[in-house]
Structure formats: structure tokens, C-alpha cells
Amino acid sequence: MAALALARNPKTNVLQLALECGFQTHSAFSKAFRKQFGVSPSDFRANPDVAQKGVDQDRPFLVSAPAGKMIAPVDIVTLKPFHFQFRKSSGTLGGQFFRKNDGDVGQQFALLRAVETPPNLYVMSCFPNAPQALNDDTVPVWFGGAFSARTENDWSKDWHMFAGGTWAVFQHWGNYSFLYQTWNQIYRNWVPQTDFLLRDDIPFEAYLGPSGGADKAGPLTQIYIPVKKA
Numbered sequence: 001m002a003a004l005a006l007a008r009n010p011k012t013n014v015l016q017l018a019l020e021c022g023f024q025t026h027s028a029f030s031k032a033f034r035k036q037f038g039v040s041p042s043d044f045r046a047n048p049d050v051a052q053k054g055v056d057q058d059r060p061f062l063v064s065a066p067a068g069k070m071i072a073p074v075d076i077v078t079l080k081p082f083h084f085q086f087r088k089s090s091g092t093l094g095g096q097f098f099r100k101n102d103g104d105v106g107q108q109f110a111l112l113r114a115v116e117t118p119p120n121l122y123v124m125s126c127f128p129n130a131p132q133a134l135n136d137d138t139v140p141v142w143f144g145g146a147f148s149a150r151t152e153n154d155w156s157k158d159w160h161m162f163a164g165g166t167w168a169v170f171q172h173w174g175n176y177s178f179l180y181q182t183w184n185q186i187y188r189n190w191v192p193q194t195d196f197l198l199r200d201d202i203p204f205e206a207y208l209g210p211s212g213g214a215d216k217a218g219p220l221t222q223i224y225i226p227v228k229k230a
Contacts, residue, residue, distance in 0.1 A: 001133045002033065006041060007048040014041045022134055071185040073168040082121055084160045086144035092131045096177055097141045105143060112145050115153040119145025126204035165199055170223040179221060186225060201226035
């Protein structure tokens with residue numbers, strides 16, 4: 001987002017841009033920008049061609065170099081088809097879903113768990129499209145519950161059928177505010193290096209509640225990425 005803004009408008013104020021992109025200081029932004037592109041924001045603003053760029057011609061400023069520590073799935077699983085009852089939301093703020101709207105999403109999940117036949121698989125969210133920026137007002141997110149068999153209740157009339165298939169499962173321990181960082185690691189350093197290919201289905205995250213182990217902090221979220229053998 002910052003690179004595009006600087007490339008399109010050479011008069012962009014770097015400090016103001018840093019704040020808009022979620023950085024608290026000019027120095028933190030400059031350090032992260034130099035690490036990503038090999039040049040300072042000011043040098044990039046003057047001449048974007050000097051930066052290290054990615055190979056995706058549609059998104060040249062998305063550099064997909066792997067992170068220093070390789071993230072790995074905890075499991076590769078095959079799921080049977082299941083039914084997903086959901087409500088709709090949209091928008092990210094600072095890379096996070098449910099920040100811009102639906103502040104009571106936890107209460108909405110609680111209402112779903114309290115119906116006569118609650119979800120017997122997961123309480124989850126899924127993402128039909130990927131955010132195009134840290135602050136994306138229109139990107140959709142569906143949240144609700146996964147059922148092995150469809151049921152009827154008044155929580156929502158919207159359902160989606162997930163086909164059976166193979167999924168790579170990743171774990172995120174702790175604060176939901178940092179889930180986007182785990183997603184970034186998956187798509188930036190695992191997907192380009194894995195022997196699997198992405199399958200045409202919707203990725204989702206399942207919320208499994210507080211951890212039970214002393215070595216883990218906070219709740220556990222499992223991220224499911226649809227994959228197939230190359």
C-alpha cells in the first residue's frame with residue numbers, strides 16, 4: 001500500500017503515509033520499507049525503479065521472499081463435505097477483520113452456540129476474497145458455524161456447502177489481532193515453497209477457544225488452506 005502511494009504521487013508525505021499504514025514512527029516505517037524493498041521510502045519516492053520488486057506483474061510491489069523462519073502446517077487433513085451457516089461482514093482495519101464493523105461478533109457467535117442444534121464441527125470465519133490492503137472497506141468475510149448435516153434455526157438463512165478435499169492446517173496461538181501475520185506467513189513463505197498447489201475452495205479459520213497447555217498463551221485458532229498434490 002505504501003509503495004503504491006509513493007510510486008503514484010512523488011509529493012506524498014512519508015510520515016503521514018507511515019501513520020496511515022499503521023506504523024507509529026517514521027523510523028519504524030523506514031526500517032520495514034528498506035527491509036522489504038532494499039531502499040529508503042524517500043529514495044523509492046524519487047525513483048521507484050531502484051527497488052527490489054516481486055515477479056507478479058499485476059502486483060510488482062508484493063515481494064514474496066520467504067521469512068527467516070519457515071512456517072509449517074501442523075497437519076494435512078482430508079475433510080468430508082460440510083455445511084456452513086453464516087452471517088456476512090466486510091472490511092479490514094489495520095489488516096484485521098471485524099475491526100471496522102461488527103464489534104459484537106463475539107456475541108453473535110454466542111447466540112449461534114445457544115441455538116437448539118448448535119454447530120457440531122467449528123465456530124469459524126471464511127474469506128471468499130483476499131484483502132487488497134491493510135485497510136480494505138469492501139473485502140467480504142463470512143462468520144458462523146460448521147455443521148456435518150444442515151439444520152434449521154433462526155440465526156441465519158445463509159448457507160454455503162464446502163466440498164470434501166485436502167486442507168493444510170496451521171495454528172495461531174494468542175490474540176486474534178495478530179491473526180493476519182500468520183496468514184501472511186502462510187501465503188508468503190509456505191505456499192511458494194510447498195509441494196502442494198492451492199485448490200479452488202475458500203480458506204477459513206476455526207476458533208477452538210483457550211489453550212490447555214502451559215507453554216501456549218491465549219486462544220487457539222486453526223487456519224485451513226485448501227490444497228491439492230502438485
